[in-house]
Amino acid sequence: MDALAVTDAQGAFRLGVAEKEVALHVQVEARNLARRKFPSLRAGPTEHKLQLGLGVTVMGKVVKDGKPLPGVVIGLAHQNRMAEKFLGDQKIRTDDLGQFLFRNVPANEGYVVYGLMESCRLHGAIKAQAMHLGADGTRKDLGVLTMEAALRLAGRLVLSDDRPLPTGIRMSLSREGPWDSQVAQVAADGSFAFTGLPAEGYSLRTKVPSYHLSSKNTSYDLTGLSLVGRVDKDITALRVLLEPGVPQRPDFSRFTSTDFQKMERRRNHALEGAPATETK
Missing domain, CATH: 2.60.40.10 (Immunoglobulins)
Known part of the structure; x- marks a missing residue:
């Protein structure tokens, strides 16, 4: 079975499998769009239409003692851990102003945002924060994430x-x-x-x-x-x-x-x- 395929100029792709009617779980990723999983796509002559959206922009700021904290790694993980749905995690480092921004996060799903322990260890710890994102094209401002005593x-x-x-x-x-x-x-x-x-x-x-x-x-x-x-x-x-x-x-x-x-x-x-x- 082909593990990977790249779309052509029209967005078409083909994954070769050994048997007919095999059900595949397909994950699609594209630049400037939200990745998405499509479970149980049946192999055969039928052409599947796989629609991707813009996703949601998630932003926030990390502070310690009221001051911005640069260089801290923030994680964002999908809450649904079912194999056919789980989209893994994303990580990003805060900038010089302590700000972070995740682009093209899949919409209408639950996530948890947190500071990675290894990155925060010298400063303290950041508790996890659960959230549910809205529709494609929206923005989610988490406000301030405070570095606390570990x-x-x-x-x-x-x-x-x-x-x-x-x-x-x-x-x-x-x-x-x-x-x-x-x-x-x-x-x-x-x-x-x-x-x-x-x-x-x-x-x-x-x-x-x-x-x-x-x-x-x-x-x-x-x-x-x-x-x-x-x-x-x-x-x-x-x-x-x-x-x-x-x-x-x-x-x-x-x-x-x-x-x-x-x-x-x-x-x-x-x-x-x-x-x-x-x-x-």
Whole structure:
């Protein structure tokens, strides 16, 4: 199957596929127009008309202590993470006046705007801001995004059988909503730390061969893959417990509304690990 095609002077293109009636998910990008995904286009003799729009112009300004802050990277990510809809993220750096501007953002969709942690770390942190854009050709002025004091998350990774950790273990911390994450190296004693965090919800993951996250961690996600919860103040002693064995993937078809409500409560609660006195 052809992975890429370029339109001719009339805007026509052709993607070759091995079989008839194959359904394709096609993403179209053009200069000075908003990119767009077209799901389930059936291969065959039918000519598909793919319409692009101008999109929306999104603008704003970053300040710290009332003064414009240049050189900070601002991200903009599509909120719909369904494969057939997700358009990824965009990044742009603030200018000398602290201003930023995204052009040709796809219209009539939900997005989140945020300061990238790595870029903001020396100055503080910028919280994520959700928004819904209007029609093609409109403008969205976000006003001022304020650089605030950043938070710190630190703790220790522990194996329930008290064996020493292998070398080279890392932990990843992802923001809930923004397309932004950090990776921290785990020390020999299991200690780790993340800095430059805005007050938001996060997902914490790690991978140690032959071990899995314990459900004794208070913020254990029912997917079994991460700990989920909010960081609204410095957390200095998060104890992340792992147990021997392969994690069992949950059967979501058997989840009840109570299970999903429990997952949502954990996401909105402070991030917590396992107590130091848990029963083995």
